[in-house]
Amino acid sequence: xxxxxxxxxxxxxxxxxxxxxxxxxxxxxxxxxxxxxxxxxxxxxxxxxxxxxxxxxxxxxxxxxxxxxxxxxxxxxxxxxxxxxxxxxxxxxxxxxxxxxxxxxxxxxxxxxxxxxxxxxxxxxxxxxxxxxxxxxxxxxxxxxxxxxxxxxxxxxxxxxxxxxxxxxxxxxxxxxxxxxxxxxxxxxxxxxxxxxxxxxxxxxxxxxxxxxxxxxxxxxxxxxxxxxxxxxxxxxxxxxxxxxxxxxxxxxxxxxxxxxxxxxxxxxxxxxxxxxxxxxxxxxxxxxxxxxxxxxxxxxxxxxxxxxxxxxxxxxxxxxxxxxxxxxxxxxxxxxxxxxxxxxxxxxxxxxxxxxxxxxxxxxxxxxxxxxxxxxxxxxxxxxxxxxxxxxxxxxxxxxxxxxxxxxxxxxxxxxx
Numbered sequence: 001x002x003x004x005x006x007x008x009x010x011x012x013x014x015x016x017x018x019x020x021x022x023x024x025x026x027x028x029x030x031x032x033x034x035x036x037x038x039x040x041x042x043x044x045x046x047x048x049x050x051x052x053x054x055x056x057x058x059x060x061x062x063x064x065x066x067x068x069x070x071x072x073x074x075x076x077x078x079x080x081x082x083x084x085x086x087x088x089x090x091x092x093x094x095x096x097x098x099x100x101x102x103x104x105x106x107x108x109x110x111x112x113x114x115x116x117x118x119x120x121x122x123x124x125x126x127x128x129x130x131x132x133x134x135x136x137x138x139x140x141x142x143x144x145x146x147x148x149x150x151x152x153x154x155x156x157x158x159x160x161x162x163x164x165x166x167x168x169x170x171x172x173x174x175x176x177x178x179x180x181x182x183x184x185x186x187x188x189x190x191x192x193x194x195x196x197x198x199x200x201x202x203x204x205x206x207x208x209x210x211x212x213x214x215x216x217x218x219x220x221x222x223x224x225x226x227x228x229x230x231x232x233x234x235x236x237x238x239x240x241x242x243x244x245x246x247x248x249x250x251x252x253x254x255x256x257x258x259x260x261x262x263x264x265x266x267x268x269x270x271x272x273x274x275x276x277x278x279x280x281x282x283x284x285x286x287x288x289x290x291x292x293x294x295x296x297x298x299x300x301x302x303x304x305x306x307x308x309x310x311x312x313x314x315x316x317x318x319x320x321x322x323x324x325x326x327x328x329x330x331x332x333x334x335x336x337x338x339x340x341x342x343x344x345x346x347x348x349x350x351x352x353x354x355x356x357x358x359x360x361x362x363x364x365x366x367x368x369x370x371x372x373x374x375x376x377x378x379x380x381x382x383x384x385x386x387x388x389x390x391x392x393x394x395x396x397x398x399x400x401x402x403x404x405x406x407x408x409x410x411x412x413x414x415x416x417x418x
Contacts, residue, residue, distance in 0.1 A: 056116030064106040075391035102132035127171040144299035186239040201226040260292035307337040328359035369417040
């Protein structure tokens with residue numbers, strides 16, 4: 001395979017060059033279509049007064065793949081469960097219709113109503129498109145479509161007047177992971193996070209030197225830097241570099257509010273003792289999230305095959321919580337403990353009760369389908385019945401509260417083990 005072009009970071013700005021004008025609509029898309037212009041053209045750009053940048057190459061219909069309902073079980077495909085075509089993108093996302101939201105975002109991007117220079121509209125729509133694809137089981141498509149952005153660290157994406165990046169931070173973070181997948185280069189993702197981390201440090205240094213200290217911006221960039229540290233560890237796990245992820249986690253500054261996330265990564269690495277130690281230190285520092293700490297301790301017990309010890313913790317979390325989404329998560333883990341203890345009827349009762357209450361998320365349906373397989377030889381009929389029940393619930397919610405109510409669960413066949 002051909003060697004990947006090197007990715008430059010913010011410290012290499014002098015060597016960057018502007019993009020060529022976007023390709024004509026009829027031209028063929030390729031990596032070469034987006035190559036940067038020769039370096040001698042840099043001087044020409046400075047001759048313009050506030051030049052407008054052309055992002056028309058991101059508005060090409062060929063970039064965005066069509067989405068189908070073929071991987072959705074038939075009961076969830078019916079037209080009565082689909083939102084109206086005139087529903088706004090914001091409402092689609094709010095109500096959980098991520099597949100429809102991804103389609104709507106692509107339609108708006110390719111509608112010829114957006115100016116190629118309107119980055120304030122283009123980039124949020126691209127972020128909505130990519131994030132919704134990842135939420136509707138189409139991450140592989142998002143990984144292909146994100147390639148059109150190429151190197152978001154390029155100077156072309158900087159405001160010529162202020163030097164600020166034109167793309168939202170959330171899009172840049174998401175693009176790092178998706179481009180690593182799209183180019184089949186997981187290390188690209190790790191290095192992309194390091195590039196963003198370097199930018200965060202440079203911004204923090206500049207803000208702290210400023211006489212008019214902006215504490216809000218400092219806190220924002222510190223939070224971004226801490227988040228990137230955890231994302232690097234997660235990316236290393238995805239590359240199967242478990243030793244590297246472990247070493248990285250040990251060197252991370254454990255910031256307030258991130259103890260639970262860090263402990264979850266330790267659990268994912270299989271280091272149960274490190275996870276317990278992480279939340280224990282947060283307790284000593286008196287900045288612990290009590291519920292988050294108990295969740296980690298319960299999961300750690302499950303990781304040690306101590307399911308009976310985890311059950312009282314989950315029961316306490318269920319009784320003390322008022323958030324129905326949190327309760328469904330706690331109850332699902334309680335049911336998993338019962339499943340591993342061989343108490344299938346009790347586990348099945350918990351899962352079916354969650355479905356009956358409208359909490360039919362992917363983990364719940366998958367685990368319930370597993371129990372059906374363990375309990376009977378006619379599990380397929382039970383799984384199809386489960387899909388039909390969820391479809392009926394969804395139709396009832398949509399008829400009662402409209403599309404604005406969270407009613408857009410778009411489970412695919414794999415969520416029901418079909």
